[in-house]
Amino acid sequence: MTVADASLPIETDALIIGAGPVGLFQVFELGLLGISAQVVDVLPHVGGQCMALYPDKPIYDIPGLPRCTGRELTQRLQTQAKPFSPTFHLSHQVTSVARLSDQRLQVQTNHSQTFMTRSLIIAAGVGAFLPRSLSLQGLSELEGRQVFHHADQRPATVAQHRVVVGGDDDAVGTAIQLAQQATGLDAGRVTLLHRRLALDASPDLQAQLQSLQAAGKIDFKLGQVTGLGMHGQHLQSLDIATPEGLSHSLPCDALWVLLGLSPQLGPIAQWGLAMSRKQLNVDTERFATSEPGIFAVGDINTYPGKRKLILSGFHEATLAAYAIAAYLRPGEKIPFEYTTASPRLHQRLGV
Secondary structure (H helix, E strand, C coil): CEECCCCCCEEECEEEECCCHHHHHHHHHHHHCCCCEEEEECCCCCCHHHHHHCCCCEECCECCECCEEHHHHHHHHHHHHHHHCCEEEECCCEEEEEECCCCCEEEEECCCCEEEECCEEECCCCCEEEECCCCCCCCHHHECCCEECCCCCCCCCCCCEEEEECCCHHHHHHHHHHHHHCCHHHCCEEEEEECCCCCCCCHHHHHHHHHHHHCCCCEEEECEEEEEEEECCEEEEEEEECCCCCEEEEECCEEEECCCEEEECHHHHHCCCCEECCEEECCCCCCECCCCCEEECHHHEECCCCCCCHHHHHHHHHHHHHHHHHHHCCCCCCCCCCCCCCHHHHHHHCC
């Protein structure tokens, strides 16, 4: 897997929005037809909904795999797409799509990355999975510096008062990891803050949390954040409201807000594409949208008889790949070949 940083505009034949299972399989199907792809996803990792919502829960309806987890399916699809060297732009949300005079599409992300693509494939599932946050004035200005929405993010400088807000596996696991890694200068307090006593984390994580509490390495507090205590542009405390209606200040110079993810259609709704009930209308021959060169596969699209299944998305990605090849190579016959017998496909697959 290649991960690219925002830099100069990137020119590509195909840009895929969404690195979930259907987006990953789209990379594979395009690769078989000799089309390389760039992939954008708002999450910091590939896997889409499978990794965001149920990475370790079993899936039973993938052909040939009687049982696999979302994590296993993601890993298998990455391995399958690997021969085609897709480049992934993670933690990027597409903010605008514009048609250029030469009919290419100019696509911009929230991190100032620009793509010039001849085709755009939207495989965004039910929308971009964005972290739920807190409605607090001044919070957004601290994001990426002292406020974080993903478990693997860390401040650039030493933090002595680290607070994790949330009660699910991500939140509890992050608090445990911070406490276990705390040594030397970075051995300050770790506090897990949740609005209620009951946690949504696994029994194993809750047992680890209780053990660290007993050892004095984690504080667990009940309450909700109502305000930020600032010193200039630096966060130094949180205003907390307790379930009893009391309020107090909690020292904090690094805050993880881990309240889960919420699917949001986001900017897609503003791109002028024909939609029905927040889904993109497509035909069932090409899976093309109402705009030339823009295709949609997976849960983001709709058509008569649509079923929101990963299997359906794989089928759609296959037909879309042939349609994209025909769109990119007008007048050229697109060969239909089997991976079991085609020397050309074997060469592309490296087998």
